[in-house]
Amino acid sequence: MSYRALYRKYRPLTFEEVAGQTQIVQTLKNALKENKIAHAYLFAGPRGTGKTTMARLLAKALNCQNGFGHQCNKCESCIAINEGTHPDVIEIDAASNRGIDDIRDLISKIKYSPVLGKYKVYIIDEVHMMTTEAFNALLKTLEEPPANVVFILATTEPYKLMPTILSRVQRYDFDKVSDENILEKVKDILVKENVAFEEDALKEIISLADGGVRDTLSMVDQAIVYSDMNITMSSVEELFALTSKDDKLKLLLAIQNEDVAKLNVLLDGFVSRGVDIRRLTSDLLLMLKDLLIYKITKNADLIHYIRKEDCEKLLFKTKEINGFIDVLINLTNQFKTVNNPRSLFEISLLKMVSLSQQEQVEIVKPIVSVNKEPTKAVETSNTGLNIINNVDFSSTKEIVDDGHKIEFTNEDILNIMVQANKEHKNKLNQNKSVLDRLLTIPNVGKYVQVLKSSDAAIVSLNAIIYVSRFSDNVNKINLKENQIIFSKIHQAMLGHQVTIIALSFDKYQEMINKFKNLSQLSKLPAPHKIEIDTKLVQEESSTQKLAEELLK
Ligand SMILES: Nc1ncnc2c1ncn2[C@@H]1O[C@H](COP(=O)(O)OP(=O)(O)O)[C@@H](O)[C@H]1O
Ligand SMILES: [Mg+2]
Ligand SMILES: [Zn+2]
Structure with missing residues (x-):
């Protein structure tokens, strides 16, 4: 049996299986219930958050033979949509079929009634990539859409769309999916796939994917193969060249000890492992933020990124931590202008060392009488x-x-x-x-x-x-x-x-x-x-x- 990528295998088959996007799901369900179907929808949002998935779900709901609004996944229509063979549901990838001819072809067929179901559904992905001519042709159709035709336009870059398009569509903005929602989804899938995992390892992958479900599932796929069906923290760190929390703790401790030689050794190690310095910087920021929270509140429940024991080892004062955060935020901004961030990172670490030195300069306590020693x-x-x-x-x-x-x-x-x-x-x-x-x-x-x-x-x-x-x-x-x-x-x-x-x-x-x-x-x-x-x-x-x- 050929291997199917997890993200394909586990594309949600019903609205209920969609992670996050709850408002969109709810609004679409209500519209279906009240039979208020728009002629054109725009699904906008980051990649891998469910736009195409939702478009297919809507297409199924419009055409399901077991009842309008359903996604039974058993009827001829639902099965055809799931298999991508439905004659009335046409998916166009504007990134590859950009030409005016494709749109003309599409428009020429638009007047024919649906063959199998109630609605003809045109799903146009990455719609912002269409040529101007193609756009204009599409626009004409959107002005006077034939009955029983629904356009679903999807894009990751809605700001590139002309106002004339935007004004003719019902717009839905897809959010990044929350880490919690993704985690739930991934755990579900791994149980079904009989894959063992450490939850922290999954969390690490999810944080790398930054709210994208498809990216998460692709990385999980890689981790399954790399770690031989047992996804552990260390395998994830190796696979994605991540720094562990221990590595980062060592870095902060070296700063605390003003141990520049140690800093260099650590940094060399990171670079030879191909660690992403930008990511390391944002990890350090998360860690320092948590450390600051802990120093102020002494409440371990409020911190997620660093352990309480580690906070106790780091003796920086809140002012110093603030200074470090400033340095790293500055660094993050500077990253935009350089190709090789290593030397900038190195300088910032040294700045942090000198900041912590400044805080430790000896001073003389005020004494009232000069007779005291x-x-x-x-x-x-x-x-x-x-x-x-x-x-x-x-x-x-x-x-x-x-x-x-x-x-x-x-x-x-x-x-x-x-x-x-x-x-x-x-x-x-x-x-x-x-x-x-x-x-x-x-x-x-x-x-x-x-x-x-x-x-x-x-x-x-x-x-x-x-x-x-x-x-x-x-x-x-x-x-x-x-x-x-x-x-x-x-x-x-x-x-x-x-x-x-x-x-x-x-x-x-x-x-x-x-x-x-x-x-x-x-x-x-x-x-x-x-x-x-x-x-x-x-x-x-x-x-x-x-x-x-x-x-x-
Ligand atoms: N909100 C979501 N809930 C569950 N799975 C999702 C979600 N978004 C994306 N996925 C997963 O990622 C894959 C690709 O999603 P897709 O809908 O094509 O994303 P987009 O069109 O927004 O780039 C899906 O097959 C599914 O496995
Ligand atoms: Mg898509
Ligand atoms: Zn059905």
């Missing part, structure tokens, strides 16, 4: 974007160049200088990239610009002295009105608040000399709490407001 306060925490997101810049207004000056003495400056240390300065420099990100925030950018054109000369844990050759910068930094926002910017960089003051270059030189002299004399002040008042008191701000009002 600062090293004890060092801990791993979030900086960068994370902090930017946590700092509220919403109260920010335009930068002010006139207002209340922060007052500080030489003693205050020396106190900061004795507490200055390289470690703090390095930390600030490491997080300079935060400034570039803040540069684009409205109203914040101007403050950032001031800092970028000044030099953070002296950096202690709780205070930073900026030096600038521009008096305008010095002035802006030293205004109480601007202190809140400068402080917030530093919070974004360092994770805690600091006092910010500025010196002109000359003043700075003067203080450096003073510091040196005192140092030689061992007369530097002992470090003590920095008590520079940077707060704008309510009265001051209201007096200022009053002054502004009066000056208007």
Whole structure:
């Protein structure tokens, strides 16, 4: 016995056997019941979702000898339609019979009454492929269709049809069939075929087919042969060059461990197995989406693509996962423009590694008193974007160049200088990239610009002295009105608040000399709490407001 492809063998023989498309089935059944038959139908939708099947079912229902609307599959008419030999049901594939002659031929016969049944049914597949002349000939017929003729036009590309056609047909839009509906169908078929299977393996195939039943069944056919009547996950992965969930988990773990060498080994393995990088990317996105859901909800019922145990192994923070998702969505968009996605994919993985590194930069925890050992306060925490997101810049207004000056003495400056240390300065420099990100925030950018054109000369844990050759910068930094926002910017960089003051270059030189002299004399002040008042008191701000009002 010759082998028949599953999708042919299991073409639905009744409306009830159709998977999904429930609204279409219901509407057609109702129309048949009420005998409201249109002259022309358009079945539009993705391939392998049941358009041709539905067209044949409708043809059977119109002509069944065991009752109008039935599909008995036993009468002469039904059997002939199932076998493709019915004299009144004519299927034309516009993709191959495109010529005007074919349509003329068809039209010339249209006036003859049906031979066997009640209706002549013309099923024109891929109707958008017809030549313009053929189209126009068809259009004439659609304008004045003979009685007892039903046209069923099918297309995967309805937007290519002329409005003159669209306006003359009753249109039905076929959806992709849901994975659940397909799964049910496939399991049914495999039981009938005596094929063993792992349900996850079927799900994997179904997800590859993206809502197409025919594609699913074709792949199942291949899997039956490849896996010798037992469809397992590993056979499906091998056959379709898929990455397993374990592979993808390994990839994410390598990112977590910043193990670039391992990433390369994994990637080489994928490429040599012919893995589809685009698909791998979309799989990773699904996995990260689930991971994010799990991190937020801790509810394992809400995740499908990744196991709970695996979620526990991945220690990324939600912000990092968000960052990864951004990178991969970006990558997906870039895929459209390249032939070989491998190097783009590689770059994106490296980006993900560096994103997770950024999240782990050490920062100094704010401490109130300088007498505490600062090293004890060092801990791993979030900086960068994370902090930017946590700092509220919403109260920010335009930068002010006139207002209340922060007052500080030489003693205050020396106190900061004795507490200055390289470690703090390095930390600030490491997080300079935060400034570039803040540069684009409205109203914040101007403050950032001031800092970028000044030099953070002296950096202690709780205070930073900026030096600038521009008096305008010095002035802006030293205004109480601007202190809140400068402080917030530093919070974004360092994770805690600091006092910010500025010196002109000359003043700075003067203080450096003073510091040196005192140092030689061992007369530097002992470090003590920095008590520079940077707060704008309510009265001051209201007096200022009053002054502004009066000056208007
Ligand atoms: N909705 C569906 N329900 C059940 N089987 C389907 C469905 N859609 C497609 N199939 C299967 O795929 C095969 C091809 O379907 P077909 O109706 O020719 O798709 P289309 O015309 O939309 O490309 C059918 O023989 C059947 O086995
Ligand atoms: Mg078809
Ligand atoms: Zn019948």
